[in-house]
Amino acid sequence: xxxxxxxxxxxxxxxxxxxxxxxxxxxxxxxxxxxxxxxxxxxxxxxxxxxxxxxxxxxxxxxxxxxxxxxxxxxxxxxxxxxxxxxxxxxxxxxxxxxxxxxxxxxxxxxxxxxxxxxxxxxxxxxxxxxxxxxxxxxxxxxxxxxxxxxxxxxxxxxxxxxxxxxxxxx
Numbered sequence: 001x002x003x004x005x006x007x008x009x010x011x012x013x014x015x016x017x018x019x020x021x022x023x024x025x026x027x028x029x030x031x032x033x034x035x036x037x038x039x040x041x042x043x044x045x046x047x048x049x050x051x052x053x054x055x056x057x058x059x060x061x062x063x064x065x066x067x068x069x070x071x072x073x074x075x076x077x078x079x080x081x082x083x084x085x086x087x088x089x090x091x092x093x094x095x096x097x098x099x100x101x102x103x104x105x106x107x108x109x110x111x112x113x114x115x116x117x118x119x120x121x122x123x124x125x126x127x128x129x130x131x132x133x134x135x136x137x138x139x140x141x142x143x144x145x146x147x148x149x150x151x152x153x154x155x156x157x158x159x160x161x162x163x164x165x166x167x168x169x170x171x
Contacts, residue, residue, distance in 0.1 A: 002053040011061040014150045015054045017047040018069040022084035036083045043087035047094060055102060063105035067149045068095050070110045072165045088112075092161050099159030107158040109149045113142055114165025132167030 005012055021042045023035050047068050058064035073081060074088030095110040102108060115128055117136040128136040145164050148154055163169055 002050075002057060006057050012054055012057045013061070013064045015050060015058075015064070015066045016069075016146055016150065017050050017066065018146075019043055019046045020069060020071065020084075020088075022081055024081045024083050026080055028082050031083060039083040040087050040090075043084070044090040044094065047091060051094075051098060051108075055098075055106060058106050059102075064107075065150050065154075066095075066098065066106065066108040067146050068108070068110040069146075070095070070112045070161060072112050072114045072163060072169050075112055075161070075163070076169055095161065096159045103158055107154070109154070109157055109160045109162065111142070111145050111149065112161050112163045112165070113137060113145075114163075114168045116142060128166075131165075132170065135166065137164060137166065 002012070019042055021039060023039060024031060051066060054064075054066070068091050070091040071084075071088040073085045074090070074092050077085045092110055092112070095108050098106075099108040115131070115136040116139060117128070128134070141164065145162060149157065149160075149162060
């Protein structure tokens with residue numbers, strides 16, 4: 001993927017690592033190791049691998065920016081979702097370490113989203129009405145936050161975990 005992109009366009013300016021599955025629905029003693037590995041591989045290792053191969057291409061050019069998708073669950077946890085929370089917390093830590101390692105040429109940030117209505121696949125979201133803004137987020141709001149982190153509007157931002165969650169983690 002990286003080789004084809006670089007050969008086609010001659011540079012890579014932005015990498016947006018968006019991956020996430022959550023299959024826990026059990027506490028740690030009931031969590032099968034295979035499920036743990038699947039979640040960690042999908043949610044965290046995939047971001048490491050994409051970054052591992054994109055960063056040298058960015059360094060060959062004029063730099064770039066990486067946006068990793070995390071979750072508020074990586075900041076505050078969630079019941080019966082230990083592997084998901086660990087993977088998303090790992091994304092935040094990976095983001096901060098990469099930001100320090102590759103500044104000033106490459107900026108690395110992550111986005112920690114809360115409940116997004118499109119991700120709930122049509123499920124009723126009565127708890128969203130209890131959020132400070134009284135609703136779940138919309139996919140376009142996530143896209144705008146990613147665009148901000150990837151754009152020149154955020155040239156002074158690196159190593160950050162931007163939270164967009166209707167104020168849920170402010171409580």
